[in-house]
Amino acid sequence: MSQIVFAKGNEAMAEAAILAGCRYYFGYPITPQNEVPAYMSRRMPEVNGVFLQAESEVAAINMVFGAAVTGVRAMTSSSSPGISLKQEGISYMAGCELPGVIVNVVRGGPGLGSIAPAQSDYWQSTRGGGHGDYRTIVLAPHTVQELVELTMDAFDLADFYRNPVLILSDGLLGQMMESVVMPDPQERRKTGWLAGRELPPKTWALTGAKGRAPQLIRSLLMAPGELESHNLHLAEKYAAIEKNDAQAEIIGDPNPEIVLAAYGSSARLAKGALEILKAQGIRAALFRPITLWPFPTQALAKLAVKADRFLVVEMSMGQFIEDVQLAVAREKSLKQVRIELLARPGGGIPLPEEIAGRAREVLA
Amino acid sequence: MPAHFRVKVDPNLCKSCELCIAVCPKKIMVISDQKNDLGFRLALCTDHSACTGCMACALVCPDVAIEIIRTE
Amino acid sequence: MSEKIIFTRTEGLKPAATTYCPGCGHGVAHRILAEAVAEAKALERTVAVAPVGCAVYGYDYWNFDTTEAAHGRTPAVATAIKRVLPDRLVICYQGDGDMASIGMAEIVHAANRGEKFTVIFINNANYGMTGGQMAPTTLIGQKTATTPYGRTSEEAGYPMKMAEFLAQLPGVKYAARGALHKPGLIRTAKSYIKRAFEIQEAKAGFSIVELLSICPANWGLSPLESVQKLEELMLPIYPLGLIKDEGPKKEGA
Structure with a gap:
């Protein structure tokens, strides 16, 4: 309930x-x-x-x-x-x-x-x-x-x-x-998220070796090749996570002239900016990653097919923007697009009016 | 018939540390010339008839290489 | 004529040769610990935590469930295991670097909370796995890889007496110090471990058994010379014996 x-x-x-x-x-x-x-x-x-x-x-x-x-x-x-x-x-x-x-x-x-x-x-x-x-x-x-x-x-x-x-x-x-x-x-x-997927039984857990051989949990892998194969196994798992579980929300104009990119609280504020821009007749969309890793690269790359102006809004000095650039670069040369940063670090909060204002500048 | 004891040293486990030799009250443990795969010369009981089964060698062995067998 | 094996490898140990150096005390410590677990009929309900240090390989030898822990965090990991599984026997095996240096906060607070697991603390007066550096337990004057002129109290303080130190905390219900280099002492050390387990099983509080051990490879001595050094230099600083027993009375006692 x-x-x-x-x-x-x-x-x-x-x-x-x-x-x-x-x-x-x-x-x-x-x-x-x-x-x-x-x-x-x-x-x-x-x-x-x-x-x-x-x-x-x-x-x-x-x-x-x-x-x-x-x-x-x-x-x-x-x-x-x-x-x-x-x-x-x-x-x-x-x-x-x-x-x-x-x-x-x-x-x-x-x-x-x-x-x-x-x-x-x-x-x-x-x-x-x-x-x-x-x-x-x-x-x-x-x-x-x-x-x-x-x-x-x-x-x-x-x-x-x-x-x-x-x-x-x-x-x-x-x-x-x-x-x-x-x-x-x-x-x-x-x-929800994992609908249709079974959670595997935790047969690896340590609870005392009753009815089974003693088990071991470790990350020390010293035998030749042992750690390399463990790292390769982990990489395979990470690849599966990237393939299956990258999530993003994309809202706003379906044919945007500018894409706002923001996550977490910045995205919430960017949603306010989206309303302002819409009212001003500007076609804007918001790309909001829900998973920061795996980064929803494909979702953003698809937007980059349509738009070539991006405003990245983050409450830090240009960290998130690097993943945005990498994703956009899947689709277009970074020379063909304009990716601008609105950074408010150290407790500064980007308000919707400020975001909308910067978006208009990026379009200008 | 009084009990007899046998000291069995596992050649795969002995590391020739000599701790068993020092603690044996009957001084019947020695390091032999026989080497195991790791190159350690194995501890050996030279006189089982003198062994009292005190287990000092087995207790002190860091490699649990010694078994003591009692025969009656 | 009948034959009876009166001493053999405990079922608490796997049939594996250790990678420890000749004479190393971990072997005897592992054996008496494994015997104590087997005698407590707890092989199937024990979860041990192996430290960072030579004894991380304990899990290759002990015949019960074991997890690794980050260096010094052994008591934090053991704390959670015991909180989740209060009816399991939880063993936290630590070396001097793990406990007395990097893991000082974790051990003191686990002890102070009276966490109901047993710590086996191997004191060999140096860091073994990394090549014989100074530990908090290193003796004054002792030469190590990082005290080439001998440890001085002016520069590096004094040897830490962990069993006595922890015994001051009310959460600690049992503290004892044993040694591993002589048959009689080994028997006593094992009796300490068995008593510590009783205290844990009675849910009385925290229990610690410190065990003095030789480290011939890093001390640069033969195993027999190391035994002599331990008796000569370590025993006066780290006296053997029961330090605290506030557990429930033993049956018949």
Whole structure:
């Protein structure tokens, strides 16, 4: 049964995780995600789950690793500086092929930065962040409703691919209150992202070697050729994810003269700009990746067939724009197109009027 | 008939560390000239009739290479 | 005439030769640990965490489920495993670099929370796998790959007595230090592990058994010379014995 609630992004996300069957949460305080551990500390005992305030972000992600080893659904959340610390554990999870969900309520950086919303962890999220040849699935919701839905999907994706999944929220989304339909998780499994796909049984989980030979979870592969074949196996999995699970939303004019490209909170603001541009008689579309990795390259390349003016809107100094350029370049030489950047880093927020204004400049 | 003991050293496991030799109260463990595939010279009990079955050699062996058999 | 095998490899160990150096204490530590698990009839309900260090290969030898962990995060991983599976025997095997250096935060907080798993801590006064560098447990004056002139307290502080250090925390219900170089000491060390398991199974709290071990290859000594050095130099700094037992009373005691 779906349920309508009025909730803060961080808390709605936490409840969605519980609805998705997550009973193990390990976290550490950092703004602007503090509502998540507070909520989990209240809720987990009610559902016979475990909330544990770890001694550090490093410990928290390694607790997620430990819980994942046993085959249960586990998660952690943090904000940018804390996510930097978690990269060690994320790399080990990717290497050991352990599922788990990590939420980054992004704040400004580098360093301690500020607690204002930002999108400056794009590279860190989509390029690995930790050491080694690995990928994490990165989901970028733009409303609290989508944050809730993608949180549920994140656990399914993690289990389906035996891979860590990162949800890229931000201070805006985490702190915002909206009315949300809390989906029925069973219903979502049947009709949502992974509809029609069976989640594989976790025969690899360690629960004690009862009725079977002892099992091992490891990422140390020292025998000649062993790591290379593991890396090739991972690459094959990543290729399947790229093929099957890149998602984007494309809205606006079907024959755009300009394409706005934005994700997360920036995309929400860009939707406002789309309305303004439409009212001014400008044919504009919005390309909003829902997965930042895998990047929905094909969806954007298709738009590039129609349009040759692009405005990339991001709350960072030109990170996301690189993936836009790479995707557009599939279809057209970058010399034939104009890809401009509207960057608002360090807590700056691109308002719809500003975006629409820049779009008109790009067209001029 | 009193019990007799036999010290069996697994040639695939012994690494010639000599710890068994030092702890044997009867001083009947030695390093032999026989080598295993890794090039380690194997520990050997030279006088089974003197072995008391105290298991000191087996307990101290880091490679669990020693088995003690009691015969009655 | 009847024949009886009175000492043989425990079913807690796989029939595999270890890759450890001749004389290395990990072999005996693995054996007594595996025997203790088998004697607790827990081979089918044990989940162990192997550290980064030489003993990462523990999983090639132990006949029970084992996971790796990132360097020093062993207690964090064990914490979650035990929280999810409170009825399993959870073992956290650590070396001196793993526990006393990079994993200090994880071990102190797991101990302080009274996490109900057992830590086997191998103290050989240096980093083994990386080639004999200084560890927090390295003795004053001891030469290592990174203290070529010997460790000085002015530059590198003092040897850390982890068992005593952790025993101060109320969450820790059992702490003992044993050694692995003599038959009698090995028997005692195994009795410590068995008692630590009792404490874990009684859900009393955190238990740690520190085991002094030789590291002949990195100490640059033969195994027998290493034993002598351990007795001469390590025992005065790291006294053997029970440090704390606040578990439920033993039956018949």
